[in-house]
Amino acid sequence: xxxxxxxxxxxxxxxxxxxxxxxxxxxxxxxxxxxxxxxxxxxxxxxxxxxxxxxxxxxxxxxxxxxxxxxxxxxxxxxxxxxxxxxxxxxxxxxxxxxxxxxxxxxxxxxxxxxxxxxxxxxxxxxxxxxxxxxxxxxxxxxxxxxxxxxxxxxxxxxxxxxxxxxxxxxxxxxxxxxxxxxxxxxxxxxxxxxxxxxxxxxxxxxxxxxxxxxxxxxxxxxxxxxxxxxxxxxxxxxxxxxxxxxxxxxxxxxxxxxxxxxxxxxxxxxxxxxxxxxxxxxxxxxxxxxxxxxxxxxxxxxxxxxxxxxxxxxxxxxxxxxxxxxxx
Amino acid sequence: xxxxxxxxxxxxxxxxxxxxxxxxxxxxxxxxxxxxxxxxxxxxxxxxxxxxxxxxxxxxxxxxxxxxxxxxxxxxxxxxxxxxxxxxxxxxxxxxxxxxxxxxxxxxxxxxxxxxxxxxxxxxxxxxxxxxxxxxxxxxxxxxxxxxxxxxxxxxxxxxxxxxxxxxxxxxxxxxxxxxxxxxxxxxxxxxxxxxxxxxxxxxxxxxxxxxxxxxxxxxxxxxxxxxxxxxxxxxxxxxxxxxxxxxxxxxxxxxxxxxxxxxxxxxxxxxxxxxxxxxxxxxxxxxxxxxxxxxxxxxxxxxxxxxxxxxxxxxxxxxxxxxxxxxxxxxxxxxxxxxxxxxxxxxxxxxxxxxxxxxxxxxxxxxxxxxxxxxxxxxxxxxxxxxxxxxxxxxxxxxxxxxxxxxxxxxxxxxxxxxxxxxxxxxxxxxxxxxxxxxxxxxxxx
Numbered sequence: 156x157x158x159x160x161x162x163x164x165x166x167x168x169x170x171x172x173x174x175x176x177x178x179x180x181x182x183x184x185x186x187x188x189x190x191x192x193x194x195x196x197x198x199x200x201x202x203x204x205x206x207x208x209x210x211x212x213x214x215x216x217x218x219x220x221x222x223x224x225x226x227x228x229x230x231x232x233x234x235x236x237x238x239x240x241x242x243x244x245x246x247x248x249x250x251x252x253x254x255x256x257x258x259x260x261x262x263x264x265x266x267x268x269x270x271x272x273x274x275x276x277x278x279x280x281x282x283x284x285x286x287x288x289x290x291x292x293x294x295x296x297x298x299x300x301x302x303x304x305x306x307x308x309x310x311x312x313x314x315x316x317x318x319x320x321x322x323x324x325x326x327x328x329x330x331x332x333x334x335x336x337x338x339x340x341x342x343x344x345x346x347x348x349x350x351x352x353x354x355x356x357x358x359x360x361x362x363x364x365x366x367x368x369x370x371x372x373x374x375x376x377x378x379x380x381x382x383x384x385x386x387x388x389x390x391x392x393x394x395x396x397x398x399x400x401x402x403x404x405x406x407x408x409x410x411x412x413x414x415x416x417x418x419x420x421x422x423x424x425x426x427x428x429x430x431x432x433x434x435x436x437x438x439x440x441x442x443x444x445x446x447x448x449x450x451x452x453x454x455x456x457x458x459x460x461x462x463x464x465x466x467x468x469x470x471x472x473x474x475x476x477x478x479x480x481x482x483x484x
Numbered sequence: 485x486x487x488x489x490x491x492x493x494x495x496x497x498x499x500x501x502x503x504x505x506x507x508x509x510x511x512x513x514x515x516x517x518x519x520x521x522x523x524x525x526x527x528x529x530x531x532x533x534x535x536x537x538x539x540x541x542x543x544x545x546x547x548x549x550x551x552x553x554x555x556x557x558x559x560x561x562x563x564x565x566x567x568x569x570x571x572x573x574x575x576x577x578x579x580x581x582x583x584x585x586x587x588x589x590x591x592x593x594x595x596x597x598x599x600x601x602x603x604x605x606x607x608x609x610x611x612x613x614x615x616x617x618x619x620x621x622x623x624x625x626x627x628x629x630x631x632x633x634x635x636x637x638x639x640x641x642x643x644x645x646x647x648x649x650x651x652x653x654x655x656x657x658x659x660x661x662x663x664x665x666x667x668x669x670x671x672x673x674x675x676x677x678x679x680x681x682x683x684x685x686x687x688x689x690x691x692x693x694x695x696x697x698x699x700x701x702x703x704x705x706x707x708x709x710x711x712x713x714x715x716x717x718x719x720x721x722x723x724x725x726x727x728x729x730x731x732x733x734x735x736x737x738x739x740x741x742x743x744x745x746x747x748x749x750x751x752x753x754x755x756x757x758x759x760x761x762x763x764x765x766x767x768x769x770x771x772x773x774x775x776x777x778x779x780x781x782x783x784x785x786x787x788x789x790x791x792x793x794x795x796x797x798x799x800x801x802x803x804x805x806x807x808x809x810x811x812x813x814x815x816x817x818x819x820x821x822x823x824x825x826x827x828x829x830x831x832x833x834x835x836x837x838x839x840x841x842x843x844x845x846x847x848x849x850x851x852x853x854x855x856x857x858x859x860x861x862x863x864x865x866x867x868x869x870x871x872x873x874x875x876x877x878x879x880x881x882x883x884x885x886x887x888x889x890x891x892x893x894x895x896x897x898x899x900x901x902x903x904x905x906x907x908x909x910x911x912x913x914x915x916x917x918x919x920x921x922x923x924x925x926x927x928x929x930x931x
Contacts, residue, residue: 183823185889206887207825216825216856291675375680377704379829381887395847395854400540400617408855416828418845431713470829470885471700472679480674 208387251306253387282307291463383413499547505594526559578814732912752780874918
């Protein structure tokens with residue numbers, strides 16, 4: 156462990172930003188988002204977590220998968236893989252954990268998603284411990300912590316006047332190479348934890364499948380997609396071929412989808428397997444706490460990092476912690 | 485030399501024949517025109533126009549029969565009502581107004597056709613290539629302009645406890661007497677946040693509250709409560725708590741036959757405005773003078789202390805935006821739409837957005853791509869704003885629910901102003917449909 160002072164950190168970030176895209180929390184017209192910054196002065200340093208998770212750096216809202224070109228009778232397909240190294244600064248522990256959940260689907264399970272895998276390989280995450288848990292945070296109940304280093308390549312913990320810097324991976328080592336820092340031998344400050352939630356055992360979730368609760372709790376749901384899009388672990392997407400302006404040119408894109416949307420999983424012929432919002436919202440929570448870990452062998456890990464974004468962003472205050480409380484009684 | 489691409493939509497009965505007349509008379513009309521023959525200028529929907537610009541047109545010309553000469557009697561009345569609104573909207577979004585023109589050319593007016601097309605093409609040529617379709621995603625902080633906010637108005641609530649009691653008592657009566665099967669109101673969540681709630685049994689009315697945070701427009705739930713999924717019973721009557729702005733939605737929806745007035749029991753609340761969580765009124769409420777609901781079956785609160793009148797639809801940002809150049813407006817809106825994640829919260833929260841499947845979400849839609857890119861997002865927002873023209877009741881829920889702080893309300897407010905100036909009409913004050921989608925009294929010829 157090393158100590159990095161605020162001026163050292165700032166000049167280090169500035170030198171990174173000169174070489175490759177640096178993405179950091181930035182205040183964009185009043186909304187805190189992970190966005191490219193030209194230098195460290197654009198970074199929003201506050202303790203608030205950005206509205207959107209770091210997911211949209213590695214799994215962008217829309218991404219071109221390949222281009223399709225029709226030349227005479229031939230159809231030519233060209234993969235468009237993401238290129239270039241990216242550094243993300245100020246990643247919250249809940250976001251870094253979220254990446255690990257996405258890895259289970261995109262990288263650890265065959266077939267590997269080459270787009271995600273490349274971005275993941277090209278991205279170095281500089282994590283940052285939270286000073287304290289926010290009012291809607293419940294990461295400690297989901298197996299994380301405000302000072303959890305997992306998933307980050309480099310991890311910073313704030314101290315008066317500077318940060319404790321831990322290098323956790325070779326990628327982090329490579330990024331830090333030229334910087335010489337003083338050692339740190341003290342105790343890391345321990346953030347206080349919110350009261351943990353009572354949780355239901357994973358295997359008990361299917362027993363609640365037919366509960367009437369789903370319909371009543373979903374009644375106020377607007378069927379918008381905010382919860383899925385701000386979530387660091389929601390990863391549903393749709394794929395479509397679209398025509399470009401030039402004749403004979405097409406592209407295949409994928410973009411985010413959400414089980415909250417009315418047309419989610421609509422199949423040929425128009426049948427919607429989850430026509431009612433209670434069924435769709437049930438899917439959201441069953442997916443987070445049962446289906447996903449069951450399907451991808453995540454054992455005790457759930458597909459929720461307790462970041463609380465959906466709690467804060469929901470326009471009608473549908474609250475995931477209430478669902479957990481309902482079944483965890 | 486730069487030659488613009490112009491798409492001309494020509495009514496087959498008049499203008500297309502008018503173009504022929506121009507040809508027969510050997511009049512010179514520009515080669516830039518790509519003519520598309522349509523059965524009636526009324527066929528040219530705003531979606532078609534926006535799509536044409538999306539696909540790279542430098543200018544769009546819509547030519548129809550003169551008023552009174554429409555082959556379908558009133559087809560061109562629709563064009564005449566609709567196009568100025570589309571023009572105002574696209575101009576507000578940053579399109580040069582000279583790039584979209586509506587005019588009338590009859591079958592015999594070859595000379596008029598030649599004059600209009602030459603004039604239009606010259607005008608667009610002078611403007612240069614259109615910058616409508618966005619090719620790069622390189623928008624940066626430079627264009628993240630902040631609009632002036634209005635002075636905060638201190639919020640003072642009157643008698644929330646009394647209103648809460650009155651709402652509970654009324655709902656209890658309605659549910660006990662089975663006059664209504666369901667009541668939609670507000671409750672406070674375990675986390676202390678005010679949110680919509682649904683009450684079915686008289687013993688549950690204690691959940692209901694009235695407080696300074698009752699911001700949601702609950703009428704948005706009416707369509708799904710009154711048109712439940714197959715196999716479920718339709719409630720006889722649904723009671724709903726409404727503020728003055730919300731109540732206007734009932735008027736519009738009843739006028740549009742979304743449901744019958746008898747199916748809804750409106751519990752109107754005398755409104756002091758809604759708080760913004762920081763001790764002031766929400767922006768939408770600070771300019772609002774509506775205190776008493778426009779439609780209600782029972783009124784909660786004391787109306788005598790309030791003077792209600794329709795509020796001014798003028799928001800300060802709109803005036804400022806209107807005064808900037810087209811390029812500045814374009815930049816402003818693109819930088820706003822850049823943040824949009826197409827979560828559709830604006831649409832879902834809107835009581836007026838009640839299409840079973842949104843035009844912009846159909847997976848076979850050719851009006852808009854599926855991607856979450858700038859062009860698609862702008863098409864969605866402008867299209868939605870147009871669909872709300874003459875229908876938007878100004879509750880501003882779309883803007884409130886937007887997680888990205890996009891001032892969507894400006895688009896709607898701009899069209900509220902346009903409709904008001906053109907038709908002297910404001911949505912939802914009475915149960916009357918928007919004048920831009922209807923045929924007005926006297927429009928049909930006698931006999």
